[in-house]
Structure formats: structure tokens, C-alpha cells
Amino acid sequence: MDKTRRSFLSGVAVCAGGALSTGCATGAALSQSKGAVSDVSNISRLRPGGSINSNDPWIEIDAEAFRNNVREVSRMAGGTPIMAPVKNNAYGLGDIVVGPLLASMPEVSRLACVRVSEGLALRAAGVKKPILNMSEVTEEEIEELVLNGIEITCWLDDAGERLDRVSKRLGKPIPVHFFIDTGLNREGMPYNRALPWMKDLARRSSVKVAGIYTMFIHDIEHDKVQLARFNQLIAEARKENIPLGLIHASPSYTTFYLPEARFDTVRSATALFGLYPDANAVSMADLKYVWRLRARVVRLEQLQPGETVGFGPKYTVEKPTTLALLPVGSTDGYPSSAVNNCKVLIGGHLYPVVGSISSAHTIIDVSEKPDVSVGDVATLVGPDHKEIEPRAVAKQAGIGHYALMSRLNPLLPRKLV
Template sequence: MYASWVEVSRSAILNNLKEYQRVVGPEVQVMPILKSNAYGHGMVEVAKLVSSKVNIIGVVSLGEALELRARGVRKPIFVLSYAPSELLKKAVTQKIELPVYSLKFAQEISRLSKKSGRQVKVHLKIDTGTSRLGVLSKNALEFVRSVSNLPGLKIEGIWSHFAASEDNQNFTRRQILSFNNLLNQLDLSGTKIHFACSAAILTQPESRFSMVRLGIGLYGLWPSVQAKKISDKAGHKLRLKPALNWKTNIVQIKSLPAGTKVGYGSTYITKKKTVMAVLPVGYWEGYDRRLSNKSDVLVRGKRCSVLGRICMNLTMVDVSKVTGVKVKDEVVLLGKQAHGATRGEVSTEELADHIGTINYEVVTRINPLLPRVYVK
């Protein structure tokens, strides 16, 4: 057992999926992206939750795809990233849809297809400007034609990925233009075309094509401030609900006189008599050390400041203003809490701002060993 846990709202995730489906319309498929433990929300449970609402699921690795198959998920699964050769045979057997980002890799899959007697569905990755996996746009036409001649492969999709759809719309439009130049030279009947992520779905509607990939938005988080502004201006009226609450309990309370040093390095010294609570959670659990002396938690709906350095497995907070506080009181590290008429929230964006990162990192770095508890 761990002394901290993550509560995930099923209804929030389903709401967010439905909201994005409303925005793109019935002609465009939505592929929920469940990579990195479903952005910290629990891959297997989220997959089972959304499977009946979509036609395909996306993950980042073959390991994730094979785990979903082992846990009973039969929906088509597409792998977004690198697929190691030693797992390809299992992928073919389990009917996993694979990314193809080089002719050499396509040839390897073709050989496996021939040996197994199974056709393999592949999605061809075009690098339009992110400079990661994929074939450069200038070589893409020849690449597509070469792969189409390989036996045992079915080109199920052609796709690309944006570098800055959250904030750089000029470069994003250049990527779309590059992609369209390729598509206009191909016969794509029945082929899934997908480019848009959570941000581009909102900021660049022309990038939706026949399918979109919904990552961070599925979990009720906005891809960026600018994406929200553009969405609001477009009249989407997108009602996202953050799905995650991260909780723990108070394990000790003590009264400290003024001038008491707190934590490693004595980076905090009490200025007055302080009631301090100790929480059994730290940076091993994913509560970032850079939140030391910066962030707040919620106790009985009230904000309580973190005191001193966050330790590997412990964090100290000031509960002086919380009436009736006691050991075992529930504490919210991330999310919302209500206690009677007192309500508070610590948002993912707030924590991200404190440590100089993005909301994606905050949720994906919550230790996957911590229990995920699924609530309505």
C-alpha cells in the first residue's frame, strides 16, 4: 500500500471525449491517446472506459499495446513511436497497427507479414517539420509509393505531427501546406489521414482530415493558454473537466515556535508560531522537488503552503489557519477539494508554472505505482 493515491473521474473523461467529438463532427474519427499510462490516469482502465466510444486507440509503444491486448482490450490499437524488432512478431500476431517511418522498417514488417501469413496495417509517418521520427516531406512521395509495393502491408493511414500547434500558428500552417502537397499527389481512398492533436483540433480545423489524435484534452487539460483563447474565439464552447485528483493524508501534526528550521537545508524558518502537518508524499511519488517553498495543498478546502524542501517521501505544510485539523485528514495535492462551504483548487497549470514546465509533465510524472482509484 502507498500513502498517496490518484482519483480519476470516469464521467470527466467521457465528457471530454464527447466534447471533442462534438467539435470535430461525426465525419471525423477521434483516436484517444493513452500513452504514458494515459497521461498518468491509468492506461488499462481508460482504454476500457473509452473503447465503446471510438474506433481505434493510440499508444506510444508496442509494450503498451501488448499490455492492453493482454488485459482484454480488443479495439484496434495504433503505436505512435519506435517499435523494437524483437516485439514485431507479437505485434503482427496481436493485430497491432504499426508506424512506418523508414523504408527499411517497412521492409522488415513486410518480411514478418509474409512469414506469418498475416496482413499488417501500417501508418506512414511524414516529417513535416518536427524533425523526429518520419520521412522528410521532400522524400515522402517516393517513400509512399515504395511502401505501397511491399507485400503483406496495408497502408491504413498517413500521418504527421505538429511542432508548435499550441502557440506558433504560422509554422503550423506551413506544416499543413507541406502535408497537403503530398496528399494531393496520392490516391488516398479509404486511407486514414491524421495530423491534428488536442491543440490543432482547436486552432487549425483544416488539419482534422479524417481522424484526429486526442491526448491531453481527453483528460480535461488545455494544451495551452493560446489554444484555449483560439477555441473560445471560434465559439467551440468546449467544456473540459479535469479528471484527476491526487490525494494523501496527514500523518503527523506539531506546533513549532517562531525561529524553527524546517526540512533539509533549513530553507524555511518559521516567522511565528506555526502548526505544521507532515504528509507521506515526496518527489519519489512525483511531487516535484522544485515545488519546495512554493506550492500549496488543500486541507479542509483551504490552501496550505509547503514549508521547506520536499523530501523523497515526505512534505511539510503549514496548517495554522485550518480549524479542527487532525491526523488522517485528507489532503489534495492536485485537484479540487470542498469542506462545507469552503472550496479550493490546485490546478495542474499552477504546479506547472511553479516548476517552469507544462501541464503534460505534471500529470505524467505522478509515479505509476501509486494506486489509481476510479470514481464517477
């Protein structure tokens, strides 16, 4: 090829998908050194918009809330270092904003992702700490990751042959984490046939064993069985003098409930983002919500009885009613089921969502306290009032807390506050 996929991806790492496109707005170029991202100092991590000069909705990321949650997870883990997963665009909040923030905290020793583009974007955003890609990747992608200092995961039977070929091209061994399936039965090398496979990989000059890990299913009794299987495999590997590198297994759930699964680092994710593993965990840690969805009022109109609102129409006013329009809708991640169920905070007062939520618009009834002006900031989701907290909005809208966060439009500006 005239231009390799590696050099292409490295050059557009901040322009690919979701929050990665943040950097495209700046037009910043990445200088290359053998395909690796080497100069990221001029790359903006924020898309334009969501400012006093824009009516675009935006998402605010609360840096201090993240710091609080990292401290709480560290406390729950007894000081064990944290590997912070920022997969799936940092669970919807924006990986190239959240990733560098988490990497700046001393309790966080490394980051993890599940997409090649995520790892490249984190490097482009200035993350220097170790990064693990937790998915199986192609040979071309292995090369891209290694050139950008990102460790890879493997679990397929032919991993050795593929690593040999990549290592020969690069002229150096590949840092690898063994992913062991102990009962999730989704990904990973099955634990009951992993030992000879690990032994084969470890003896190859193409492989540098960087770690070994498993994933639990988040059921305490089943997790204990998985942990026993994992521990047995580790013991057998040590008898065979197989290097293991960093041992990790514990997500947020087992960080709370299974301390013996901490090993060398806890791979806690959702707790860092303010989500408890279950209702019982609320009393065990003081986690904070880390984000807000906000927009400005762009229109105010008083309607008379009998007038209708929106397509359909689905809403008819029965008395003189003052309505405010917010330029944020379902494509931005605000659930359409919020109509008649959720409220919006403006100037310390809550106003009901009425009518219908379109792809880019939400209508609220401000008749009860109509001292609202065009340009006022409205908070649709955030920690500023119990009725608009993420968990409350999710419940009122009939979706999960994680779903509410992960569905946020990756093109919305992210503001670090």
C-alpha cells in the same frame, strides 16, 4: 531462444514499467494463444493502496471529467471520430486505467501509443478497439504487435524488406500506417521523397496499408504549410492508385485551430486530459481537470519557537506552530518548488506548504485552523479549489501544466472515481 521475447512480453505485459506494473500486484496470469494476450478478465487495473487501510498517496482519475472532455473534443471536431493517444503512460495518469476508460466512449474509435509495452498493456487491460503504435519498431516488435492486433507505423527506407521477413514468418500481411514528415523534421519519411517509397510498400503482399499520417509543429502558419504538403502527397498517391487507409493528422492544437486537418479521425490527446492548447482556446471549449493527487495526514505535532524542521535544517518556526505531515513527496511527482508557493486542501481549508519537500514527505502548517486529524484526506492537486488546480499548482511551482502531470510517479495507485 528457449523463450521468445514475444511470449515473454505478452506474459508480463501488465508488469512492465509505470502503471503497467499495476497488474503485478494481483499475480494474475495471462493465458497465451500463439503469443497473443487472450484472457484479461481477471487482471486488476489498480495497484493496492490509497485506501482507508493505507497511508500510501494516490491519484484519482475523474471518469466524468474525461467523458466531458471527449464530448467537447468531439464537438470541436464536428463529430469526427477521435483517435485517443495514451502515450507516455497516458501523460502520467496511468495508461491501463485511462486507456480502457477512453476506449469505452463511443466518440473514441481507437487508441494510439508510442511504446510496444504500452500497446500490449492496453490489450491486457481489456481494450478491444484498434490501437496504433506510432514509433518505429524492430522486427521482433512488429511480430509482437501484430500478434496482439496492434497496427504499426513505418517510415524508414528499409521498411519493405523488414515487413517482408515478418510477414513470411507470420503468414499474413502487416497492417501499416505511413508516417510522413511534412516539416517537424523529427520522425517520418520526408514528404518530398515519400511517393515512390509508399508505392513500393503498397505493392508488396507483405503490407496491408492501414493509414497515413503526419505531425504538426503547433504553429498555425507553419501547420498550414505542412497541411498543404500532406494534401499534395495524398493527391499524388491517389493518382497512382496507392491505397491510403485511415488519414489522420490533427492533434489538439489543430483540432481547435485548423478544422481542414480533421480528415478521417482527429488524434487529439492533451485536450482529452483537460489541457488547452493555449490561453486563447479557453473560451472555445469547456475542458475539465481529470485528476487529483491525494494523501492522508499521518502526523500532527506542535513545535515551539526556535525548533527546526527537516534536513539542513531549512525551516525554523518563529512561534508556536502546528505542522502536519503528508507521506507524499518529490518522487511521487509533487514538485519540491511547491514549498512556500503552494497550498494543500484539507476539509475545505487551504494550508501552506512549508519547510521542505523530501522524496516522500510534505509538511504543511495547519496552525491557522488546527482542526485537522491524523487520517484526514489532503488534496495537493485537483479541481476542488482554484489554488490547487493543476494549472495553478504548476504556475506556482514554476513548471508547466503538462510537466506536472507527466512527472507523477507511475507506481502510485490510480483510483477511478
